[in-house]
Amino acid sequence: MKRIVGAILAGGQSRRFGSPKAFAKQNGVYFFQRAVEALRPFVQELYIVSHPALVSRFQQETSEKVIVDEQVYRGQGPLAGIYTVMKQTEAEWIFVLPCDMPYMRASTIGNMVSYIDASFDIVVSAHFGRVQPLVGAYHHRVIGDIERLLKAGNNRMFWLLEKSRVRYVKEEDFFEDERVFRNINRAAEYDDIVTEDML
Ligand SMILES: Nc1nc2c(ncn2[C@@H]2O[C@H](COP(=O)(O)OP(=O)(O)OP(=O)(O)O)[C@@H](O)[C@H]2O)c(=O)[nH]1
Numbered sequence: 191m192k193r194i195v196g197a198i199l200a201g202g203q204s205r206r207f208g209s210p211k212a213f214a215k216q217n218g219v220y221f222f223q224r225a226v227e228a229l230r231p232f233v234q235e236l237y238i239v240s241h242p243a244l245v246s247r248f249q250q251e252t253s254e255k256v257i258v259d260e261q262v263y264r265g266q267g268p269l270a271g272i273y274t275v276m277k278q279t280e281a282e283w284i285f286v287l288p289c290d291m292p293y294m295r296a297s298t299i300g301n302m303v304s305y306i307d308a309s310f311d312i313v314v315s316a317h318f319g320r321v322q323p324l325v326g327a328y329h330h331r332v333i334g335d336i337e338r339l340l341k342a343g344n345n346r347m348f349w350l351l352e353k354s355r356v357r358y359v360k361e362e363d364f365f366e367d368e369r370v371f372r373n374i375n376r377a378a379e380y381d382d383i384v385t386e387d388m389l
């Protein structure tokens with residue numbers, strides 16, 4: 191079995207949402223816990239990467255490891271979170287998930303894992319024409335590229351994808367319910383899913 195380490199990104203400020211998204215609930219379960227459930231079967235180790243203000247809250251709610259972004263790159267977004275986990279481990283692959291996709295599930299991750307291939311640097315979902323840079327596996331070898339981007343303040347995931355060999359996994363590779371990739375950014379989007387789940 192490939193050695194894969196999980197990284198759940200939970201270091202954002204949830205500005206649009208208004209309160210920490212990781213602790214919003216879907217059917218009674220915290221959003222971040224959905225990511226844990228989806229990733230857990232496929233990883234030897236798992237890190238929740240957040241920021242200092244949320245660490246104690248996470249520690250109350252989970253026994254998973256909680257770490258904070260490396261101080262120099264704190265606040266620089268998801269790339270900083272991935273970099274931080276890469277610094278913690280020598281595992282070849284880091285499987286990343288955000289904390290705001292409450293419908294993500296283990297079967298999706300299992301399918302994604304089956305497309306991991308060392309001839310690529312990055313294997314991400316691009317189902318239904320939408321690249322999901324935060325749903326996929328990153329080879330440890332991109333750590334140098336990430337560091338250069340962060341140093342230059344080029345924080346967008348897009349810049350890393352552009353310079354890497356990327357396997358975009360699509361609906362013709364494995365079909366998936368579009369809802370699995372739904373991510374929640376605003377309170378109004380949250381209200382929508384709460385209503386839908388009641389129907
Ligand atoms: N570790 C880490 N994770 C981050 C950082 N910025 C965003 N994330 C996570 O990346 C995912 C996608 O980010 P966004 O949807 O922009 O979430 P956000 O930044 O909390 O929300 P906004 O403040 O509204 O942009 C979420 O799971 C965030 O928690 C960061 O600087 N470090």
Ligand SMILES: [Mg+2]
Pocket residue numbers: 202203
């Ligand atoms: Mg953000």
